[in-house]
Amino acid sequence: MSDVAAVERPADSTSADALVLFGATGDLAKRKLFPALAKLAAAGRLECPVIGVARSEWHDQEFRDHARGAVLAAWPDVPAEVLDRLCGRLHLVTGDYGQLSTFDALATTLAEHGARLPVHYLAIPPALFPTVVESLSLAGLTVSSRLVVEKPFGRDLASARELNRVLHAHLDESQVFRIDHYLGKESVEDLLVFRFTNSMFEPLWNRNHVESVQITMAESIGVEGRGSFYDSVGALRDVVQNHLLQVVALLAMEPPVGPEPKHLADEKVKVFAAMRPLDCASLVRGQYAGYLDEPGVAPGSTTETYVAARFEIDSWRWAGVPFFVRAGKGLAASATEAVVVLREPPQQLFNESGPPGPARNLLRFVLGRNDGVTFTLNAKAPGPELDSQPVDISVDFASALGRRAEAYERLLGDAIDGNPRRFGREDMVEETWRVLQPALDRPGPVYPYAMGSWGPAEADAVPSGPGWLLPKAAPSGGVAPGSGL
Numbered sequence: 001m002s003d004v005a006a007v008e009r010p011a012d013s014t015s016a017d018a019l020v021l022f023g024a025t026g027d028l029a030k031r032k033l034f035p036a037l038a039k040l041a042a043a044g045r046l047e048c049p050v051i052g053v054a055r056s057e058w059h060d061q062e063f064r065d066h067a068r069g070a071v072l073a074a075w076p077d078v079p080a081e082v083l084d085r086l087c088g089r090l091h092l093v094t095g096d097y098g099q100l101s102t103f104d105a106l107a108t109t110l111a112e113h114g115a116r117l118p119v120h121y122l123a124i125p126p127a128l129f130p131t132v133v134e135s136l137s138l139a140g141l142t143v144s145s146r147l148v149v150e151k152p153f154g155r156d157l158a159s160a161r162e163l164n165r166v167l168h169a170h171l172d173e174s175q176v177f178r179i180d181h182y183l184g185k186e187s188v189e190d191l192l193v194f195r196f197t198n199s200m201f202e203p204l205w206n207r208n209h210v211e212s213v214q215i216t217m218a219e220s221i222g223v224e225g226r227g228s229f230y231d232s233v234g235a236l237r238d239v240v241q242n243h244l245l246q247v248v249a250l251l252a253m254e255p256p257v258g259p260e261p262k263h264l265a266d267e268k269v270k271v272f273a274a275m276r277p278l279d280c281a282s283l284v285r286g287q288y289a290g291y292l293d294e295p296g297v298a299p300g301s302t303t304e305t306y307v308a309a310r311f312e313i314d315s316w317r318w319a320g321v322p323f324f325v326r327a328g329k330g331l332a333a334s335a336t337e338a339v340v341v342l343r344e345p346p347q348q349l350f351n352e353s354g355p356p357g358p359a360r361n362l363l364r365f366v367l368g369r370n371d372g373v374t375f376t377l378n379a380k381a382p383g384p385e386l387d388s389q390p391v392d393i394s395v396d397f398a399s400a401l402g403r404r405a406e407a408y409e410r411l412l413g414d415a416i417d418g419n420p421r422r423f424g425r426e427d428m429v430e431e432t433w434r435v436l437q438p439a440l441d442r443p444g445p446v447y448p449y450a451m452g453s454w455g456p457a458e459a460d461a462v463p464s465g466p467g468w469l470l471p472k473a474a475p476s477g478g479v480a481p482g483s484g485l
Contacts (some may be wrong), residue, residue, distance in 0.1 A: 014418035016146065017048050018115035020106065022132060023123035024052025024092065025066060028150070032181075033123065034067045034086075035074035036408035041086045042079065045413050049113045052092045053106060063092040097124070097132055103139035110141070119415050121148040130166045137170040148177045148415050151242050152233060153424070156440050157433040164426050177415050178424035182243040184407030184414075187371030187397065189422070191250040191338070192264070194365075194373065201363075204342065206317045211360070212465050214339045215247050217327040221334070222288065222451070223305070228296030234303040235285075236436060236443075239327045242424075245272070245432045247338055247367070248323050252313055261421040265428060272431035274315040278439045282310035285446045286456040288330035302446045305329045308459040311435070324463045330451040335471035336367040350380070350388045359390035360466060366473075371404065372396040374472065 019037075021029055029052075040046040052063055064087040071078055071086070093109055095102030110118055120136060122129055129149065136142050147167070154160030167176050182188050195201065204210070217239055223230040230238065249268040256263035286306030291297060306328030313323065342361040350358060362376035374394040381389035398404060414422055447456035460467065 014117075015048075016117050016119040016416045016418070018110055018113055018118040019048055019050045019412075019416060020053060020110075020118050020120045021050060021123060022053045022097070022121065024063070025054040025056040025058070026123055028123045030066075030070040031074070032408045033121075033412065034070040036406060036412050038071045038075060038078055038082060038086050039406065039409040040413055040416075041089075042082045045416070046086065046089065048089070048416065049091060049115070050086075050089050051106070051109055051113075051118075052090065053097075053102065054092065054094060055096060056092075057094055058092055060090065060092055064090050097128055097135070100135055100138060103135045103141065107139045107141055117144055117146075119146045119148060121150075121412075121415070123150055126150075126152060126154075126163075129163060133167060133170055142170045142175070145171075146175050146177055146415060146418065147171055148179055148423075150179055152237055153178050153242075153429050154433060155233075155237060157430060157437050160430055160433045164430070168426075173426055174420075176426075177420060178429060179411055179415075180242045180246060180424055181407040181411065182246055183422040183424070184409075184411040185367065186404040186410075187365075187367045188247060188250065190371070190397065191247070191365060195250075196255055207319055207321050209342055210321050210340055211343045212321060212341045212463070213248075213251060213323045214341065214463065214469055215244055215251075215323070215325045215337070216339075216468075216471055217244060217336045218331040218454075218471060219329045219334050220331055220452075222291065222330050223294050223297075225295065227294035230305075231297045231301050231303045235305060235307040235327050235329075236439060240307060240309070240325060241432050241436050244325050244327060245435070248275075248311065248313075248325070251338060251340070252315075252318055252323070254317070261419070264421060265425045269425070269427050269431060271313060271315070272428065272435060274313050274318075275431075275435045276312045276314060277434065278309060278311065278436055280438055280442050280444055282462065283439050283444065284308045284456060284459045284462055285443060286328065286449045286459065287446045288328075288451050289448055290451060291330075302443075304443075304446050306331075306449060306455045306459070308455065308462045309439070310462055322464060324468075326455065326459065326462075326468070328455050330449075332452055332454050333471060333473045334368070335473035337471045338365040338367060339363070339469050340365075341465055341469075350378075350386050353383075353385045353387050358388040362469070364472065368473070370396060370398065370473075372398075372400075 021033060023029060037046060037050060067090055068083060068087055071083055091109060093106045095105060122132060154163050249271045252271045253267040256267045285304035288305050291305055292301060308326040311323040311325060340363040344360060348358060358378045359376065364374040366372050372395050374392050376390050376392055378388040379391045381387040411422060447458045449456040
C-alpha cells in the first residue's frame with residue numbers, strides 16, 4: 001500500500017491543495033459540480049488541481065471534454081479563458097472503488113501534484129461511502145485531508161449513527177463536511193442575517209406574538225427520470241430531514257454567542273434537541289397520480305412524493321407554536337417559502353363594512369430563485385368607511401443586492417478553504433433523524449393527489465389558523481391548497 005500522501009497537514013495552511021471528486025463522471029458532477037468549479041475559477045478561487053475518480057475508462061482529455069460540455073450546458077457564455085483554466089486543472093484516475101489499486105493510483109497522482117491537504121468529495125451512492133473511506137484510510141489519504149459527504153446521510157437514526165461510526169474510525173469530526181446544499185443557498189442563509197441584524201423583529205420573535213410558522217417546498221415537476229433513486233428515499237428523507245428542518249432551525253434558534261461555525265451549530269442542535277419526535281397523527285403523506293408509471297418505481301410503491309407535518313419545539317421561546325412543513329412534487333407551482341404568521345390583534349377595530357376585518361400580519365421569506373422578503377401589513381382601504389386592507393411591502397434581493405452565488409459554488413469554495421460553517425455536524429444530523437424516526441417506523445397511509453394540485457385533501461387538516469397559505473409563485477386563480485383536485 002502506498003503511503004506517499006500520508007503526511008501531516010502544514011500548520012500554517014488550511015486551504016486545500018487538491019480537490020478529489022469521486023463520481024466525477026456522474027450526474028451530480030455534470031449538473032452542479034463542474035459549473036460551480038467554473039464559477040470559482042472565474043472568481044480566482046480555484047488554484048488547486050481537480051482529480052476525478054471514476055469507473056469510466058476515460059483518458060484525461062475525454063474527462064476534460066466531458067467537463068467542458070457540462071459547464072457550457074449550464075453557463076453558455078462562460079469566458080473561454082475561464083473554461084480553459086478549469087480544464088487545465090482536471091485529471092482523471094480510473095478504477096473500481098472496491099479495488100485498493102485505485103486508491104494507490106490516486107495517492108500517486110496526488111504526490112505528483114505535491115498535494116499535502118486534499119479534499120475528497122464523495123459524489124457517489126451512499127452505499128459506497130464506507131468502502132471509499134476505508135480504502136482512503138488504507139492508502140494513507142485520510143491523515144491530512146477533508147472529506148465532503150453528500151446527502152442522504154443515512155436512512156434513519158441507526159444508519160446515520162453507523163455511518164458516523166465508520167467515518168470517525170478514520171477521520172476526526174473536524175475533517176468531515178456533511179453537505180446540504182440548502183445551507184449554501186444565500187436566500188436560506190439570509191434568514192440568519194435577517195433575524196440577528198434587524199433588532200426591530202426580536203421583540204416579536206417568540207410565542208407571545210407568533211401564531212405559527214409555515215414552510216413550503218413545492219415542485220411542479222415529477223421525479224423527472226429519477227424514479228429509481230426517489231423511490232428509495234421519498235420526500236421525508238429527501239428534503240424534510242435535511243433541507244426543511246435546517247430552515248426550521250434558522251427561524252427558531254437563539255442568538256449565537258458569535259459567528260464561528262461552532263456557535264451556529266450549537267444553537268441549531270439546541271432547536272433539534274427541543275423538538276418532539278414527529279407525531280404520526282400530525283403527518284400526511286401523498287403520492288401524485290402517475291408516480292407508479294415512472295421508470296424505476298417499484299410496482300405498488302407507497303413512497304411519498306408529498307408530505308405535510310406539524311412540528312413542535314418545547315423551548316421557552318416556542319412552546320405552543322406549531323411549525324407546519326410541507327413538501328411535494330407534481331404540485332401547482334414551484335416555490336420555496338417560509339412564512340411567519342403573527343397573532344391577530346386583541347380586537348378587530350377597523351371593519352366598519354363587516355367581516356373579514358384586518359388580515360394577519362405575515363413575514364414571507366421567498367427562498368427560491370426570486371428570493372426576497374415580503375411584509376403583509378394592514379392599511380386603510382379607500383372609501384368612507386374605516387376599513388383595513390392588506391398590503392404587501394416586498395424586497396427582491398437579486399434586484400437590491402446583485403448576483404447571488406449558486407449553492408454548490410459557495411460550498412465547494414468553503415470545503416477548499418476549510419470553512420465548516422455551512423455544513424452539518426454529527427449531533428445535528430442525528431437529532432434530525434431522531435425527530436423523524438417515528439414517521440419512518442410507522443409511516444401510515446399514502447393518499448393520492450392529482451398532478452398540478454396542492455397535494456391530497458387530507459393535508460388540509462394539518463395546519464391550524466389560516467390554513468395553508470398559497471406561495472407568492474402560485475398561479476392566479478389556481479387550485480386551493482390541499483384540495484387534491
